[in-house]
Amino acid sequence: MRRGLWERISRLVRAQDLAWLVLFAALAAVSPTLSKIEVALLSCLALIQVLEPRVGYFETRRGQVVSILLKLGLAYLLMGFSFGVQSSYYLILMMPVVSAATTFGALGAALTTLAACASYLSFLAFVDWERQYVDYRELGLRVLFLAMLGFLTHMLGEANRAQARRYQTVAEQLSEANRNLRQAEAAVRRSERLAALGQLTAGLAHELRNPLGTMKASAEVLQMKVTAENDVARELAGFIGAEVDRVNSLITRFLDFARPLKLERRETELTEVVDRAVARLENHRPLFDVAVYKNYSPDIKPFPLDAELMTIVMYNLLENAAQASPSGGAITVKTRPVEGGVEVAVIDRGAGIAEKDRESIFNPFFTTKPTGIGLGLAIVAKIVHEHRGRLAVESEAGQGSVFRVLLPAGGRTRAMREEPPFAPPAG
DSSP states (O other): OHHHHHHHHHHHSOHHHHHHHHHHHHHHHHOTTOOHHHHHHHHHHHHHHHHTTTOGGGGSHHHHHHHHHHHHHHHHHHHHTTTGGGOGGGGGGHHHHHHHHHHSOHHHHHHHHHHHHHHHHGGGGGOOTTTOOOOHHHHHHHHHHHHHHHHHHHHHHHHHHHHHHHHHHHHHHHHHHHHHHHHHHHHHHHHHHHHHHHHHHHHHHHHHHHHHHHHHHHHHHHHHHSOTTOHHHHHHHHHHHHHHHHHHHHHHHHHHHHSOOOOOOEEEOHHHHHHHHHHHHHTTTTTOOEEEEEEOOTTOOOEEEOHHHHHHHHHHHHHHHHHHSOTTEEEEEEEEEETTEEEEEEEEOSSOOOGGGTTTTTSTTOOOSTTOOSOHHHHHHHHHHHTTOEEEEEEETTTEEEEEEEEESSSOOHHHHSOOSSOOOOO
């Protein structure tokens, strides 16, 4: 109970607050000309010093200027009510000078120091020269000491700010290194899991193909042996053959994903690759009722790539866009040169991708389609990664999607040298 009470008190009253109050009380106690006005002015200065770190307004640039002007004004009044130019309180001008030197740059510190010196020297206008003696050397020393104090404090403040910037830079570098390390660790763990999954898939696919071959051959023999009058048996044999072909196609996709890729790069026109993928999609016109619009840049020259694999990439992206588009919808394929490479964008105005699914769409076996197996985009990601390229997706649910494929053409772009937004599938 006592400990909790003490913690609440320590949060409300800090040690430096007590130190300021004690120092200003001591100033009032030793003042040779203590008056009610001096006590009020000293109290106001103490209040500003205590409230300055607590009030959020004083942390802003305008609040800092207001704080320094208040200190200058109170210090001026305090000297004015205690013998002006000969006031023992002239050193109180250190408060705004030090505050400005530690808060602002060289210009702010210089202006505040000049203002403090000018306010002190302005009391010469109120000197009774017949009755009052002014020691100009002492006056000059006081002004010079004030200027030296402002300069030294500014140098210390600059050193502290430079050190803070270095610490901030180091902290940002460490944060970035930690983030990259976590990403690398996650990618390694994911690659290990996918490698094991790929090996299992390849082994299982090979084992399945043997009985599937037997089933296919048996169905063909059955179709030949069954009499023409037995329509049911012939139809069932046809179903068996069609389903075997479908399962074989799935196994082929599994093997395409699992096996390591060997690129056969040749100088190729990118537009020819995209055209082949578009033609393949248009051959499935009854299945995909969409229009494909081409927007090719004439500035892209032939560059080395595996045309067959890149056709698979383009077709998969086009098929994905067609499946997401409504009947009679439109897809746009756009190419353009980028720094050191080329970009192909496949744009649709279909259903889009939910935000929660965007990070997972390139993962194998992840799909939001009822009949999908989730390997199309995973294979796309693998092929693009093997080309040392990069995939990016922009999508909004209900508004459509844009898949961008960035490929190096004679060198990797700065964007391609960055970490891809997904870990490439293992294989």
